[in-house]
Each structure stands twice: as C-alpha cells, then as structure tokens.
Amino acid sequence: MVESSSSKTKFAQAHGRYIRGSASKVRRVLDQIRGRTYRDALIMLEFMPYRSTGPITKVLRSAVANAENNMGLDPASLVITRATADMAPSMKRYRPRAQGRAFAIKKQTCHISISVAPSSESTNSEASD
Template sequence: MEASKASARYQRIQPRKLRIALDMIRGLRVNESLDIMSQAHTKGAKIVLKVLHAAIANAVDKGESMKVEPDHLFVQNAWVDGGPVTKRFRPRAMGRATRILKRTSHLTIVLGMDESEAEEA
C-alpha cells in the first residue's frame, strides 16, 4: 500500500508550537501516537489528533481492497509549514505602536504501512 496523507491548512496556531506536538509522534505507530496526543493538553495536540484521525480514515478507505488495519500503520512523515501571517498593531506609550503577528500553520501527516506486520496478517 502506498502512503496515505491528511492535512489541515490555515490553522490559527504558530508553527513553532505545532512542531512540538509533531516531534512527539513522528516515526511512532498510530496507536501510540493517538495515546500520546490524547494525553497532551495543548492546542497543537488537538489539531494533530484531528489530522491523525483523518489520515487513518484515508488509509483505511484507500486500502479497502487490502483490508488495511490501523494497527499496522505508523507515522511515516509529519511536517508543519507556515501559513499567511495577519498583522495587527497594538497602541503603546508615547504615541507609538507595535506590531503583533498572528501566525497560521499548514500541517501534513503521512502514514505508512509497516511491511513486516502487513505480510504476517
């Protein structure tokens, strides 16, 4: 089976914060990744969990003829790209203003099949 992927675009979270959540699951099995993300109490973990569920559904749907089991899937690759930045200004002392950058992220998760376990099944 070829890799299946899912993505979420224009998520209103900084890419730096989302990368922290992704670093925890990259290369792990899907079941372990779901456990880790459901225990992490961050905004990034919720977004990653949602995309992970979508990637699992895509893999099962794509591999219906092969009867893909979610137990045999692992996180092959996961990355975050920066999205568009919205700029806001906050008034400061003495007539000045400072810029506030509201960053967005594009998240992509690619799932692969563990070949050794797939052959046994």
C-alpha cells in the same frame, strides 16, 4: 492514495491548512509522534499538555480515515511515516500603545501534513501468507 514508484509502498496523507499556532510549537509535538503507531500516537496526543495537539489529532484521524476508506488498510497496522509543520501566512494585527503609537502583532499560522503507511511487520506477514 499515493504510490511511490521506487518502493511501491502505499501511504495515505492528510493536510491541515492555516492552523493557528506557530510551526515551531507544532513541530515540538510532531517530533514526538513521528514513527509511532496510530494507537500510540493517539494516546500520546491525548495526554500532552500542548494546545497544538487538538489540530494534530484531527489531521492524524483524517489521514487514517483516508487510508481506511480509500486504500482499505487496517488502522491498527498504520505507522506515522511523515509528519511536518510548515509556516503559513501570519495574520497581522496592531495594538494601540502610548502617545499614538501602534505595535504590530503577528498571529502565526502553519500547515500540518501527516502521512501514514502500513508497518513493515504487517506487510511482511501478509506477504508470507
């Protein structure tokens, strides 16, 4: 649980470290789900034709579980507030080529971070009760 000192909004986060796949390809998917509700994001991830949706779904479910278990928030009211993919170290491999040469192959990895927070509509309705 993290509380911002300026706005006092609670949010939960989860990180996936050293995920195989380039950060740019993961960002392509994260850009689609950023700002959406948890349920909408899960539906979108299920039907997207990209390989990176598997690890992203896993990190998203972890962030929602953190919000539910550590902060007592309702998963139906959660919105993805922050979703980033940063570069991680590349695994270096070599491919044998003709005449004794070797070509380098970089197998890229990335770090995925997702933060979820209660939507502003649910926060306003709880405050008015």
